[in-house]
Amino acid sequence: xxxxxxxxxxxxxxxxNKGVVFILLAALVPLAMGSVILLFFTMLPTLGAWAGxxxxxxxxxxCVGGFNFAGVVHYLINLWFxxxxxxxAFSMLSEATVLVWAYGSxxxxxxxxxxxxxxxxxxxxxxxxxxxxxxxxxxKKLATEWGDEVMEKE
Numbered sequence: 001x002x003x004x005x006x007x008x009x010x011x012x013x014x015x016x017n018k019g020v021v022f023i024l025l026a027a028l029v030p031l032a033m034g035s036v037i038l039l040f041f042t043m044l045p046t047l048g049a050w051a052g053x054x055x056x057x058x059x060x061x062x063c064v065g066g067f068n069f070a071g072v073v074h075y076l077i078n079l080w081f082x083x084x085x086x087x088x089a090f091s092m093l094s095e096a097t098v099l100v101w102a103y104g105s106x107x108x109x110x111x112x113x114x115x116x117x118x119x120x121x122x123x124x125x126x127x128x129x130x131x132x133x134x135x136x137x138x139x140k141k142l143a144t145e146w147g148d149e150v151m152e153k154e
Contacts, residue, residue: 038089049064049106063109064109072105075098
């Protein structure tokens with residue numbers, strides 16, 4: 001008779017940690033409302049990349065999010081050491097340069113995500129083709145020295 005599956009204590013423990021982290025973050029929201037507002041409106045491209053990714057491995061949001069956050073972090077630090085309130089965040093968002101840097105850097109992230117992998121693929125194909133050509137030339141040289149038996153498959 002088959003036994004019912006046992007609960008994995010490691011999985012259960014991991015879910016408790018996620019719950020605790022979520023509760024702690026939710027409790028910090030009122031204390032960091034300025035940061036939450038600034039990050040929400042400036043990190044929208046990252047949210048869009050995460051939601052729009054169709055692959056099982058979601059890499060677009062990592063690339064876009066990294067660049068997006070790099071464009072936002074300067075303003076986030078200025079908010080922390082300045083007027084760290086909701087009003088301060090909305091005041092900062094009303095400046096065009098904040099959104100230009102945030103969305104522009106996310107655009108650079110999209111460019112990296114879209115153009116770097118094909119460039120690397122082309123380079124790898126080029127290098128592989130050159131290695132294959134060199135190995136075929138060496139194989140022909142061996143065939144002339146040792147005979148055609150070295151080229152036969154077993």
